[in-house]
Amino acid sequence: MYQCIKCTLSTVLAVLSSCNSPKFLQFGESVHSWQLKLGFSNNILSVNSLICMYTNCGxxxxxxxxxxxxxxxxxxxxxxxxITGCTQNGYFSESLETFKLMRRESNAKHDFVTLVNVISACGNLNLVFHGQLVHGFAHKTLVDEDVRVMNALITMYGRFGDVDCAMLVFDLCSKPNLCSWNCIISALSQNKKAKTALQLFQNLDFEPDEITNSTILSACTQLGSIRHGKQIHGQILRSNFHKNCFIVAALIDMYSNCGRLDISIHIFNSSPKKNTASWNSMISAYGFHSKGQKAMALFNEMIVSGEKPTKITFINLLSACAHSGFVDEGLRYYNCMSDEYGVEPATEHHVCVVDMLGRSGRLNEAYEFIEKMVVKPDHGVWGAMLSSCNYHGDVEMGKKVGEILFGLEPKNVGYYVSLANTYVAVGSWSDAVKLRNFVQDVRLKKPAGYSLVDVGLH
Incomplete structure (x- = not known):
């Protein structure tokens, strides 16, 4: 107690900042009690620190x-x-509610910190209209001129899939920093505008950092451009970023997607330190190249190394089993992922299981699996089922699944085309023509497919 009385406010604030997760809540509450005993309860710095502590602890x-x-x-x-505590800990709705409360009941004026976090919350919740309102509010109060606010807006519009608005904000930025370039390149890459992202990267006004390199490698992965990928790899080596675990993961993805599994393996094996991202990327690479046996062996190595598997790990592992025909093994991994590894099955895992059963021709099992799902199956799960029906020419099952999908996503022309192709495959031309005519009558149009060929040094 004597030592406690000698504590200053600075000491208590420093200790509180370390209480940043639920496991430290009890200790944080003890520090709160000390603050009260020391007479700091009315100090605004003390209160701010406690608010951060409790929010971080949930x-x-x-x-x-x-x-x-x-x-x-x-x-x-x-x-x-x-507001910041809520946004940084994933309480996005609560962050927006606090902002509304601040504007309604407080005389405190917002600043760039306020709006950066509110904009981020809108982006994460995909609240397009609210995001536009906040953008308008930032513009009206002149806070949008702050580069940090503009960067948050670029990221928000990227999450909305509105690349044009993201580019407009970037172009209006009078003094963009490296973070601004990273935000716009990431927004373009995430929205399948890899070519534009690569062109923008070539005009970069700054020395690229780890984030820039990993993001642009993702664009090269989408394009299958090993030529540009190798150039960026060379720059990464010169900048000594090649030991960064996330860049290692991005390089593995890029080379794998460009058909060079051998280089992906070499990069993975040469990496002195492996994190979950690099393990996941290598498992995915083996699956992409139909090396299911090696993907499963690598997963076992990952567990032995002490690395904890994540949701992405099991998506990649189940996908690898599906592409290599290891159905029973894949089902075993699915059934134990929650109990043994603490990863709750999500929609993506359900899609993988349906795809895995469907590819092997076990359509009835796949349909029964969907019917027994605890959560209501979405269009992704039924879409995987329809693809399997198309692949195996099961018209009756395909028709049943198609009707469900038409109800879930009536404007998705891909489902109509897939079912029509199923009819064609079994010679049911009249049904295929009816479906095609219906698509034309309601004016649905399928985006034209295209292929890319990178003509250059490989």
């Missing part, structure tokens, strides 16, 4: 109670502590 009720207790004197930093 106790939003305590955070809001503290904010309410000082609401009459709360300054911008106090509100930002709550």
């Amino acid at each position: 106790d939003l009720r305590a955070s809001y109670a503290l904010l309410q207790s000082v609401s009459t004197v709360a300054d911008t930093a106090c509100w930002n502590a709550m």
Whole structure:
């Protein structure tokens, strides 16, 4: 107790900042008690620090109670502590609600920190209209001129899939920094505008960092451009970024997608430190090249190494089993992923299982699996089922699944085309013509497919 009385506010604040996850909540509550005993309860810095601590530890009720207790004197930093804490910990709806409360009940003025976090929350929740409103509000209050706000807007529009608005914000940025370039290149890459991303990268005004390199490698992966990928790889080696685990993962993906599994293996084996991302990428690479046996062996190595598998790990592993015909093994991994590894099956895993059963011709099992799903199957699961029906020419099953998909996504022309192709494969031309005519009558149009050929040094 004597030592506790000697504590200064700076000491307590420094200790509180280390309480950044639910496992430290009890200790954080003890520090809160010390603050009260030391007479710091009315200090706004103390309150801000406690709000951050409780939010980071997942106790939003305590955070809001503290904010309410000082609401009459709360300054911008106090509100930002709550809004930032919510956004950074994935409580996006709560972040927006706090911002509304701040504007309605407080005299505190927002700043760039406030809007960066609110914009991020809108992007993560895919709230297009709200995001546009916040953008308008930022413009009206002149905060949108801050480069950090503009970077957040670029990322937000990228999440919305609105590449044109993302480019417009980037072009309006008077003094873009490297983060601005990273945001726009990432937005383009995520929205399948890899060619534009590569062109923009070639005009980069800054020395690329790890984020720039890993993002542009993703664009090369989409394009299958090993020529550009090798050039970027050379730059990565010169910049000494080749030891970065995330860049290693991006290189593995790029070379694998460009058909050079041998180089992917070499990069993975040469990496001195492997994280989950690099293990996942290598498992995916083996699956992409139908090396299911090696993907499973690598997964076992990953577990032995002490690395914890994630949702992505099992998506890649199940996909590898599907492409290599290891159905029973894949089902075994699916059935144990929750109990043994703590990864709850998600929609992507269900899609993999349906695809795995469907590819092997076990259509009835795939249909039964869908019917027994705890969560309601979405269009991705039924889409995988329809593809399998098409592949095996099962018209009756395909028709049943098609009707379900037409109800879920009536404007997705791909489902109509897939079912029509199933009819054609078994010689049921009249049914195929009826379906094609229906597609024309409702004016649905399938985007034209295309292929890319990289003509250059390989």
